[in-house]
Amino acid sequence: MAETKTYREALREAMVMEMDRDENVVLMGEDIGVYGGTHLITDGLIDQYGPRRIIDTPISELGFTGAAVGMAMEGMRPVVEMMTWNFSFLATDQIIQSAAKVRYFSGGQVRVPMVIRGPNGGGVQLSAQHTHSLENLYGHFPGLKVVSPVTPNDVKGLMLTAIRDDNCVIFLEAGALYGTKGEVKEGDNAIPFGKARIAREGSDVTLVAYGRQVNLCLRVADTLEEEDSVSAEVIDLRSIRPFDEDTIVESVEKTHRAVAVQEQWRWFGVASEVAAIIQDRAFDYLDAPVERVSGAEVPAPYARNLELAAFPSEEQVANAARRVLYMEEK
Amino acid sequence: MSAENGYPENGESQARNEGAVATDTDRLVNLYHEMVLIRAFEEACGRGFRQGKIGGYLHVYTGQEAVATGFLQAFKEGDKVITAYRDHAHALLLGADPKNIMSELYGKGTGIVKGKGGSMHLFDVERGLMGGYGIVGGHIPIGVGLAYAQRYHETDNITQLYLGDGAISTGAFHEATNLSGLWGKDGMNPCLFIVENNQYGMGTSVERTTAMTDLAAKFDAYGIENEKVDGMDLEAVIECAERVAEQVRESGKPYAVEALTYRTAPHGAADFFEKYRTKEEVEEWRQRDPIGLLEKKLLEQGPLDEEQLDEIKNEAKERINEAVKFAEESEQPPIEELYTDVYAGADEYLGEE
Numbered sequence: 252m253a254e255t256k257t258y259r260e261a262l263r264e265a266m267v268m269e270m271d272r273d274e275n276v277v278l279m280g281e282d283i284g285v286y287g288g289t290h291l292i293t294d295g296l297i298d299q300y301g302p303r304r305i306i307d308t309p310i311s312e313l314g315f316t317g318a319a320v321g322m323a324m325e326g327m328r329p330v331v332e333m334m335t336w337n338f339s340f341l342a343t344d345q346i347i348q349s350a351a352k353v354r355y356f357s358g359g360q361v362r363v364p365m366v367i368r369g370p371n372g373g374g375v376q377l378s379a380q381h382t383h384s385l386e387n388l389y390g391h392f393p394g395l396k397v398v399s400p401v402t403p404n405d406v407k408g409l410m411l412t413a414i415r416d417d418n419c420v421i422f423l424e425a426g427a428l429y430g431t432k433g434e435v436k437e438g439d440n441a442i443p444f445g446k447a448r449i450a451r452e453g454s455d456v457t458l459v460a461y462g463r464q465v466n467l468c469l470r471v472a473d474t475l476e477e478e479d480s481v482s483a484e485v486i487d488l489r490s491i492r493p494f495d496e497d498t499i500v501e502s503v504e505k506t507h508r509a510v511a512v513q514e515q516w517r518w519f520g521v522a523s524e525v526a527a528i529i530q531d532r533a534f535d536y537l538d539a540p541v542e543r544v545s546g547a548e549v550p551a552p553y554a555r556n557l558e559l560a561a562f563p564s565e566e567q568v569a570n571a572a573r574r575v576l577y578m579e580e581k
Numbered sequence: 582m583s584a585e586n587g588y589p590e591n592g593e594s595q596a597r598n599e600g601a602v603a604t605d606t607d608r609l610v611n612l613y614h615e616m617v618l619i620r621a622f623e624e625a626c627g628r629g630f631r632q633g634k635i636g637g638y639l640h641v642y643t644g645q646e647a648v649a650t651g652f653l654q655a656f657k658e659g660d661k662v663i664t665a666y667r668d669h670a671h672a673l674l675l676g677a678d679p680k681n682i683m684s685e686l687y688g689k690g691t692g693i694v695k696g697k698g699g700s701m702h703l704f705d706v707e708r709g710l711m712g713g714y715g716i717v718g719g720h721i722p723i724g725v726g727l728a729y730a731q732r733y734h735e736t737d738n739i740t741q742l743y744l745g746d747g748a749i750s751t752g753a754f755h756e757a758t759n760l761s762g763l764w765g766k767d768g769m770n771p772c773l774f775i776v777e778n779n780q781y782g783m784g785t786s787v788e789r790t791t792a793m794t795d796l797a798a799k800f801d802a803y804g805i806e807n808e809k810v811d812g813m814d815l816e817a818v819i820e821c822a823e824r825v826a827e828q829v830r831e832s833g834k835p836y837a838v839e840a841l842t843y844r845t846a847p848h849g850a851a852d853f854f855e856k857y858r859t860k861e862e863v864e865e866w867r868q869r870d871p872i873g874l875l876e877k878k879l880l881e882q883g884p885l886d887e888e889q890l891d892e893i894k895n896e897a898k899e900r901i902n903e904a905v906k907f908a909e910e911s912e913q914p915p916i917e918e919l920y921t922d923v924y925a926g927a928d929e930y931l932g933e934e
Contacts (some may be wrong), residue, residue, distance in 0.1 A: 269858075303733065303769065314722050314756025321726020324711060325661070327733060344753070348716050350725060357704040357712060359922035359929075393923050396932055417925035418932060445933050463819030493933045 253404075253434040256483065261403035261435045262368075262424065263292050265410035266330060268439070270300060276414055279306035279315055279546060280332030280369075289334050290370060290429055316342035320419075323365040324393050328414060331368035336423060337381045340478045342367075350419035351394030356421055366413045370426025371399070373551050376558055382551030384515035386461065387524075389421040390491040396444055397491040399423040399461045403433035405489055408442030410531060415441070425463045445493035449502070453484035456572050457502040460512040461523050462486040464563060468512055470569045478581070483572060499525060500532045507538040508575040512563050517545035539575040544568050594861030606884045612654075612815060613879060614893055616646040616872050619670045623846070625905050626669070626686060635686045636910070637699045642670040644845035647871035648777050649674055651818025652741060652840075655773075655826035659736060663724040664743035666701035667777075671743065675708040678771055679904040689911035696914040697922065705837045717782070718744070718751030725835075728772035732833050739771040739829045747782025749799055750790050761835040762803035768833030773826055774800065776837065777812070779844040784857035792914040797839035805835045805853050812840030813869045816878075827832075830908075845870065 256264070270276045278293060284307040287294035297305040310313040312333065319329040333339045339346065350363050373382035390397045396418055400406040406424065413420040450465055451472050458468040465487040472483035484502050488495065503509050509529055511522035526541040547561040570580040623641035630639045642649070645667075653674045656662070664671050672682050677693055685692030686700050694704050701715040712726060714720035724742035731738045748754050764770040776796050780787060787794050797807040810821040818840065825836045843866040867873075879885045885893075924932035 302767075309756075309759060309763070311756035311759065313753055314725075317719070317722020317753065317757060318726035318729060318760055319730075320713075321663075321723035322730045322733070323726075323735075324723070325727050325730030327730050344716060344719055345722060347712070348719055353712065354925055355922050356694065356698040356702040357706070357922075358692075358697050359925075360694065360704045360706040361711070362925040364925075396924075443934060445931075493931055561864050 252437040253535070254437060255432050256403050256435040257430055257432050258403045258406055258425070259290065259429040261407040262410060264435075264543070265407040266414070267295075267296070269302065269411065270412040275326060276328045276330065277304045277306060277322070278330045279308055279319060280308055281308055281334050283307060283332050284381055290426075292429075293332070295520070296313065308343065312338050312342040312435055313345055319365050320353070320363055322343055323363045323419075324353070324361045328364050329420045330366045330368060330414060333367060335381060336369050336371040336385050337383055337424065339367070339369075339385070346389070346395070346419070346421075349390055351392045354418075354523040355394060362417045363419050364417045366410070366420045366422050368410070368422035368424060370429070371423035371424055373558065373562065374427040374463065376553055376555060377551070378382060378553040379550035384462070384546070386423060386491045386513075387515055387520045390521065395492060397423065398444060398489060399422040399425075399491060400489055401425050401428065401462055401465045401487060403431070403578040404435045404440065405442060405448065407435055408440040409444070409489065411439065412444060416444070423462065428463055428466075441448055442489070443494050444490045446490065447495040447498040448489055449484065449498065450487045451483070451485040453482040453506065455482045455506055455508070456576055457484045457486060457499070457509040458568065458572065459486045459488065459499055459509060459522075461491065461521070462514060464512045464514055467565060468568060471565050471572065474569055475563065475572055479573065479578060481572065481576060481578075488521070496528050496532065499528060503529050503533040504536045507536050510542045510544060510568060510571045510575060512544045512568055514546050514562055516548055517543060518548070519553040520545060539577065541576055542571040544571050560580060587674065590618060606882060609815070609875065609879060610884055612650055613872075613875055614675060614897070616650050616815075616875065617894050617898065618679070618897045619646050619650070619673055620872060621894070621901040622669060622673060622682070622904070625683070627846075629686065629905065635700070636688060638666070639686075639700050640667040640848065641846045641852040642667055642684065644866065644870060645777055645779055645812065646670060647815040647818050648775065648812045648840045648842050648877075649743070651815050652773075652775055652822040653818045655822040656709065657738070659709070659729070659738040661709050661727050661738065661740040662743070662806070663711045663720050663727060663740065664713055665717060665720060665745060665748065666713050666715050667745070668703045671713075672703040672705055672710055675705060675710050677703070677705045677708060679901060680907040683901075683904040683908040684911050687908035687911070688913065689910040690914035690918065695918055697918070710799065717851045718753035720744075721753050722757040722760070725757045725764070725770060725772055728761070728770045728835070729764055731771055736780070736874050737830055739773055739826060741773050743775045743777055745782065746776060746780065746796055747776040747785075747790070747841070748788050749776070749885065758800060758803040758805060758835075759830045762805045765834035770835050771829045771833045772835040773829045774805070774835060774837035776839040777842055778839050779842050781848065781857065783848045786857070797837060800837040805837050807837035807839065809839045809841060812842030813871045813874060815871060815875050843869075845862045855876055859915070
């Protein structure tokens with residue numbers, strides 16, 4: 252059974268399900284309670300669960316993220332909201348130095364079952380300090396798990412898995428898509444980490460993306476089909492760490508060509524990792540070098556036209572696909 | 582002793598409690614054993630470090646023994662202790678075997694965290710030690726979270742959160758104490774902050790880090806009651822610890838104590854301490870060495886004579902020598918340990934289920 256829901260509703264549903272199932276699950280963050288949440292994900296929950304489980308915090312990302320690490324070490328399962336991931340830089344000492352490592356440097360004596368969630372990425376004219384895609388940053392650190400769901404069904408299923416996981420999960424939501432709708436499976440649809448999703452099957456070229464760039468790739472696949480009679484396969488990574496190499500490799504063995512798309516900057520990004528994995532494991536299958544399409548190497552600008560130019564466009568991705576197919580660009 | 586050194590002038594003690602408490606003699610003798618053991622342990626660490634057998638950083642507790650020894654007298658089963666990297670004493674006092682601690686420092690598989698953390702990251706979760714942490718201030722929010730969880734789970738346990746004077750200037754301190762005071766209003770933060778003010782953050786004195794040097798009073802800003810105690814006087818520390826720990830346990834509200842103490846050893850094994858403090862100053866504080874003060878008391882009160890004191894010291898040295906021998910003879914961690922404990926769950930290395 253499935254029902255049409257928004258990304259926001261699906262996300263909230265997962266948190267409510269886990270709060271009902273496990274008393275150790277609490278939510279905390281800025282304005283998530285009385286105010287209802289900046290993005291209304293948690294609206295009304297304080298009335299249902301009370302202030303000990305829906306914890307309104309002062310503006311102190313470092314402080315409350317660190318406190319969540321302590322709560323998690325002591326058996327609770329805090330789900331921390333970053334009002335936006337841009338504020339997480341203030342908490343990186345706690346995320347990277349404690350949440351990610353304390354299990355290791357305690358010789359396995361503690362575990363840190365916590366989730367840090369919030370909107371990630373750009374697209375709504377928030378300019379430089381409020382626009383980042385942090386998959387590669389957090390994906391870099393052993394000890395963290397990093398996921399980036401794009402569909403309402405996945406945001407629910409991955410959140411269920413995240414809350415149940417015994418490690419610190421970095422949950423990067425597609426902030427521009429909270430209002431988008433999709434089919435969401437009823438009940439427990441927990442989705443395992445480390446499994447990519449084939450968002451569209453195809454045979455001529457593989458487009459690899461995650462987050463809202465998956466939707467862009469799907470539109471490009473339509474264009475390629477209509478205008479160029481090209482069948483593009485679209486892979487939604489969903490999980491950045493652990494990383495599903497097999498699905499990418501199997502796809503490239505079939506299509507022999509790949510384009511990796513990311514909103515973040517080109518250098519040291521997830522797309523580079525995708526390209527490296529393909530050359531490592533599918534070199535003999537490749538008929539063209541792997542292309543990367545990334546954000547412009549600038550801080551995110553405000554003006555709409557500049558912002559659009561700073562992120563991958565359908566045109567750029569379609570032309571990258573045409574190049575790896577040795578077709579003429581349009 | 583000058584006020585500039587942070588220790589109050591004679592007769593004008595800022596500490597509210599003078600240490601004249603009913604502490605029975607047997608207890609003091611037992612605690613003398615503990616303090617002497619800590620000192621012997623730290624001296625052995627210094628030797629191991631100079632011999633190149635201990636790597637990384639080494640921060641010893643020499644001169645500060647009365648603080649943790651006294652406060653942990655208020656420890657009850659289920660309580661938690663969290664501290665920064667000067668953590669050997671806390672582990673020893675909670676009952677961890679010196680052999681496993683020394684092994685950790687020697688980087689051996691028999692170490693208390695399997696050779697994965699070293700001197701700065703001692704953990705003994707079963708005994709309540711939730712870790713030593715290496716980033717100044719970074720553990721303070723974690724301790725506040727531990728205390729929240731203790732109340733969330735409806736226990737009457739508390740968290741003893743140790744921090745140094747240097748940590749007071751970090752953002753982590755101010756954010757975490759603000760949260761602690763706030764949550765304490767609802768009885769949700771039984772956190773006992775113990776500021777081990779040893780007068781210096783590495784080579785920078787308290788006066789050179791803040792215009793407002795009353796570190797206990799910093800907690801006023803966050804609605805946390807506080808006081809100072811003479812951290813060199815074991816009995817004063819015990820009196821304070823037992824009283825305020827009970828209050829924290831009862832109320833679920835945080836409390837802060839600034840223990841005035843002094844690190845008579847260098848900051849780390851490799852510092853040149855005469856660049857930032859004078860020989861005279863160190864000598865002055867040595868006159869108030871907590872072990873020396875306790876010896877004086879024990880001799881005056883008569884339960885022990887010089888010979889017995891020496892005997893206790895020799896026993897401690899013997900026990901630590903055994904720990905060193907154990908550490909030296911232990912095997913390095915098996916290489917497979919490199920890839921364990923990264924993640925909790927089925928795949929400890931990749932985190933996949």
